[in-house]
Structure formats: C-alpha cells, structure tokens
Amino acid sequence: MDIRMYIDGEWVDAANGETRDIINPLDQSVITQAAEGSREDAVKAVQAARRAFDKGPWAATPASERGAYVLKVAQLIERDKEELAELETLDTGKTMGESRADMDDIAGVFHYFAGLADKDGGEYIASPLPDSDSKIVREPVGVCGQITPWNYPLLQAAWKIAPAIATGNTIIVKPSEITPLTTVKVFQLMEEAGLPAGVANLVLGKGTDVGAELSESVDVDLISFTGGIETGRKIMQSATSNMKKIALELGGKNPNIVFADADFDLAVDQALNAAFFHAGQVCSAGARLLVEESIHDDFVKAIVDRVKNIRLGSGQDEETQMGPLISAEHLSKVENYIEIGKQEGATVAVGGGRPDDKTLQKGFFLLPTIFTDCRSDMRIVQEEIFGPVLTVETFTSEEEAVEKANDTVYGLAGATFTTDISKAERVASGLRLGTVWINDFHPYFAQAPWGGYKQSGIGRELGKVGMEEYTETKHIFRNTNPEALNFF
Numbered sequence: 401m402d403i404r405m406y407i408d409g410e411w412v413d414a415a416n417g418e419t420r421d422i423i424n425p426l427d428q429s430v431i432t433q434a435a436e437g438s439r440e441d442a443v444k445a446v447q448a449a450r451r452a453f454d455k456g457p458w459a460a461t462p463a464s465e466r467g468a469y470v471l472k473v474a475q476l477i478e479r480d481k482e483e484l485a486e487l488e489t490l491d492t493g494k495t496m497g498e499s500r501a502d503m504d505d506i507a508g509v510f511h512y513f514a515g516l517a518d519k520d521g522g523e524y525i526a527s528p529l530p531d532s533d534s535k536i537v538r539e540p541v542g543v544c545g546q547i548t549p550w551n552y553p554l555l556q557a558a559w560k561i562a563p564a565i566a567t568g569n570t571i572i573v574k575p576s577e578i579t580p581l582t583t584v585k586v587f588q589l590m591e592e593a594g595l596p597a598g599v600a601n602l603v604l605g606k607g608t609d610v611g612a613e614l615s616e617s618v619d620v621d622l623i624s625f626t627g628g629i630e631t632g633r634k635i636m637q638s639a640t641s642n643m644k645k646i647a648l649e650l651g652g653k654n655p656n657i658v659f660a661d662a663d664f665d666l667a668v669d670q671a672l673n674a675a676f677f678h679a680g681q682v683c684s685a686g687a688r689l690l691v692e693e694s695i696h697d698d699f700v701k702a703i704v705d706r707v708k709n710i711r712l713g714s715g716q717d718e719e720t721q722m723g724p725l726i727s728a729e730h731l732s733k734v735e736n737y738i739e740i741g742k743q744e745g746a747t748v749a750v751g752g753g754r755p756d757d758k759t760l761q762k763g764f765f766l767l768p769t770i771f772t773d774c775r776s777d778m779r780i781v782q783e784e785i786f787g788p789v790l791t792v793e794t795f796t797s798e799e800e801a802v803e804k805a806n807d808t809v810y811g812l813a814g815a816t817f818t819t820d821i822s823k824a825e826r827v828a829s830g831l832r833l834g835t836v837w838i839n840d841f842h843p844y845f846a847q848a849p850w851g852g853y854k855q856s857g858i859g860r861e862l863g864k865v866g867m868e869e870y871t872e873t874k875h876i877f878r879n880t881n882p883e884a885l886n887f888f
C-alpha cells in the first residue's frame with residue numbers, strides 16, 4: 401500500500417523525501433514505509449485548506465449536498481470494511497473482532513453526521529425589541545487541524561472528520577506517525593466519493609513537527625486533539641497564537657465500582673472486559689477496580705482465574721483474545737509501571753511480566769496483570785498506565801466508593817455494578833465523569849456525546865453537541881422599521 405500524504409487533492413511524498421518504517425507490533429516486521437512529512441508539508445496543507453475554505457464553495461455548498469458526500473464515505477467504508485479491519489489489526493495488533501467493531505462504529509459515525517448535516521436550519525428567537533427579527537444561525541468554524549492517537553487510529557479520526565466536513569469546515573488530519581494505514585485508506589475513499597480538492601488534507605509525520613505546526617499556525621481556526629494529557633497541555637499553549645478553538649480528548653484512570661449486591665458473574669466478566677479489551681490501551685479502560693470489601697477475596701479469585709486463560713496472540717487469529725502492545729517504547733513504559741507498583745507495596749496477583757510462549761517473543765506482548773493491596777495514593781492507581789494492568793482497591797460504603805472513584809485528576813468514564821437501581825443512580829450522579837455506565841462497561845455510539853470532566857479534556861465529540869463544536873454561532877438582528885436615532 402502506498403502511504404503518502406493527500407494535500408490539495410494530490411497524493412504527495414514528503415517535501416524533504418523522508419520516510420518512516422511502519423512496524424508490525426506482532427513481530428516487529430516492517431509492514432511498509434510511509435511518507436514522513438515535516439512543517440513544510442503541514443504549511444502547504446494549511447494553505448490548501450485555507451483557500452478551500454475562504455475561496456472554495458465548500459462552506460456555501462448546501463448542507464444536504466455535504467451530507468450526501470459524508471453518506472457516500474460511510475457507504476464506501478462499509479464496502480471496504482474487512483480490508484480496513486485487516487489494516488487496523490496489522491498496524492495496531494488489535495484483534496480482528498476489535499477492528500471490525502471499530503469499523504462498524506466508524507461507518508455509523510459517518511451515517512449519523514451525514515443525517516445531521518441538513519437538520520439545523522437556524523432558529524428565530526423572540527426579539528425583545530420592537531420591529532425586529534432575531535435569528536440564530538450556525539456556521540462552520542473554518543480550517544480545522546485534527547490530531548489523532550495510535551490506539552484507535554481510524555475511529556478517532558472518523559469522530560473528527562465526519563462532523564467537521566458535514567458542517568462545511570475544511571480539515572488537515574494528522575494521524576499518529578506509527579499507525580497511519582487506515583487513515584490513508586479512508587482518504588482514498590474520500591477522494592473516490594468526490595470530495596473537492598483542499599477540503600480534506602492529510603499530513604503524516606511527527607507530532608513535534610506536523611502536529612506542532614498545526615497547533616501554532618495562525619491560519620488554523622480550530623484544533624481538535626485526541627491523545628495524552630501532556631501533549632494536550634502543549635497544544636493548549638500553542639493554540640494561544642491566534643486564540644484558536646480547542647477540543648481536547650485526553651486520558652483517563654477510569655473507576656469500575658462493584659457493590660456486593662451486584663450480579664457477581666456479570667461483574668466479573670465486565671471487570672475483565674473493562675481492563676483488558678485492546679490490552680488496556682483504551683482511554684476509558686476500567687483500570688481501577690473498586691470492590692466492596694465483603695466480596696473482595698471471592699471477586700479477586702474469580703478474575704484472577706479467568707485472566708490466566710486469556711489467549712494472547714496474533715490479532716489475525718480469530719481465537720486470539722488479546723494482542724500485543726503497540727511498540728517497544730510503550731511496552732517498556734508499562735513494564736516500568738509494574739516495577740513502580742511492586743516498589744509501592746502492591747501485590748502482583750497474576751501476570752506481571754512478558755509471556756514465556758516462544759511464538760510471542762518477537763511481539764510487544766505483556767501478560768494481563770492484576771495488582772491487589774492497592775491504595776489510592778499509589779502512582780499505579782493515580783496515573784494512566786494504558787496497558788493490561790488492573791489495580792484493585794476496596795470500599796465499605798457508597799460514599800467511600802464515590803469519593804475514591806473521584807480521587808484522580810481524570811474524569812473520563814467509569815461504571816458501577818449493582819442490582820439496586822436507586823443506588824446506581826445516586827452513584828452515577830456523584831461521579832465526576834463524562835460517561836457513566838450502569839451494569840455495563842465500554843458502550844459508546846455516535847448519538848451520545850463523548851468527552852471528559854477535569855483533566856480528561858475540553859469539549860465533546862459525537863452527538864449533536866459534537867457537531868456543534870465545529871460551528872460558530874451567529875446572531876443576525878434585523879430592524880424591520882429602521883429610523884434615525886439622532887443621538888449625536
């Protein structure tokens with residue numbers, strides 16, 4: 401597959417000719433080489449997007465027509481779903497089941513925003529002044545930079561691309577430099593759908609070059625970023641160059657609260673799903689288990705027994721339940737956290753190292769790991785590890801559970817398991833999180849907003865509110881009987 405950039409309707413190599421090896425996390429083989437863009441390429445893409453917004457017809461194209469383009473992209477994604485899923489698995493190591501679920505979500509997101517594109521006709525409000533009309537309309541923000549991470553490469557891009565182009569913006573997408581494959585493929589599909597030149601641009605390359613250029617550029621009106629908290633901080637600072645709008649989807653340290661009255665088997669099953677789906681490399685992973693003290697020992701025994709049976713392997717093998725981590729660098733970061741946990745006095749109940757299986761030695765595999773005897777003040781409980789590592793704490797009252805769950809700088813998502821629905825509703829209301837699941841973990845879909853409280857982010861993606869992030873609100877006031885005031 402030709403991994404080049406798409407700028408102003410043309411597929412191009414990096415201006416300086418640089419390329420990067422794209423590594424398969426399963427066995428460290430080189431999948432392909434990708435163009436490695438620089439600031440120079442980012443500047444060209446911003447200029448193309450600027451021209452397409454300021455001079456092109458895109459923003460003024462009827463919303464129903466823009467919606468039709470977005471719908472066409474959805475249909476092309478559905479047509480190529482299996483190929484896209486295979487590419488995502490190759491690039492990230494996630495299982496084919498996980499990749500197929502991503503592709504379903506991605507097609508759903510394009511369908512949803514295609515449908516919303518022409519639904520907002522503005523609104524008249526009751527003007528308090530006589531002889532006047534007062535109308536509120538929403539218009540596109542302008543040129544949008546969109547920076548995405550490696551864990552859900554295409555899904556996170558789709559959440560940004562679909563609402564942005566549906567509302568008449570022009571975009572420059574910068575995927576993670578280590579996982580560009582599916583984003584490139586979807587740009588090929590957008591070209592096939594007939595999107596005009598300059599409306600959607602793709603620049604590959606490092607965050608510190610391409611990403612920084614997009615965040616600093618005074619020609620970019622909005623930056624939408626999904627990634628780590630420290631990168632988010634830098635982007636927020638760079639965005640002050642022209643006070644661009646920012647949307648930040650950052651990390652999480654997500655609590656999963658299990659009460660003694662929960663359906664035990666369901667809660668065990670979902671605690672594993674929460675923590676180990678995609679090897680825990682999920683912003684909303686339920687990495688922090690809070691179990692009511694009276695069932696702690698039984699619960700830990702049950703999850704440890706099941707964790708021992710999790711099948712590690714190639715994402716392409718339909719029997720595999722957990723793939724490798726994304727890179728050598730990330731594996732070493734997660735292993736370091738396991739050492740920190742031991743030094744802090746937590747107990748490794750299961751896992752804690754790399755697998756012995758000889759067939760897995762070339763991949764970035766780590767055994768699913770559970771720490772017990774954890775305290776809220778430990779680094780492994782407070783910091784986002786972003787790997788298959790679960791910490792377990794206990795509580796003895798509803799109030800203590802909520803207090804402990806809220807005791808991190810993050811506020812992305814979390815869950816509670818109980819058969820007492822009133823208790824579940826009280827807990828959901830007490831949690832300072834953007835998403836709360838009751839008796840479930842992980843569901844998200846195009847219709848519901850996604851985003852974080854506290855340091856998990858700013859703004860929301862998905863839902864109507866996610867669409868509004870890509871619009872400016874304008875008040876148009878018309879005096880229907882103008883007369884001179886003669887003040888001066």
Ligand SMILES: NC(=O)c1ccc[n+]([C@@H]2O[C@H](COP(=O)([O-])OP(=O)(O)OC[C@H]3O[C@@H](n4cnc5c(N)ncnc54)[C@H](O)[C@@H]3O)[C@@H](O)[C@H]2O)c1
Pocket residue numbers: 547548549550551552556574575576577605606607608610611612615626627628629631632634635649650651652682683684784786812851852856857
């Ligand atoms: N809240 C959410 O919805 C959500 C979803 C997925 C991932 N995440 C978070 O993403 C993180 C993992 O992803 P990652 O390791 O790719 O994150 P990262 O912050 O290292 O990188 C994300 C993107 O930012 C770019 N980047 C890096 N430095 C930059 C800079 N100085 N200026 C501009 N761009 C820069 C990278 O090249 C990449 O494209 C985790 O913290 C995870 O929780 C959050």
Ligand SMILES: C[N+](C)(C)CC=O
Pocket residue numbers: 551552555681682683684844850
């Ligand atoms: C937003 N989500 C859950 C799809 C991916 C987070 O990493």
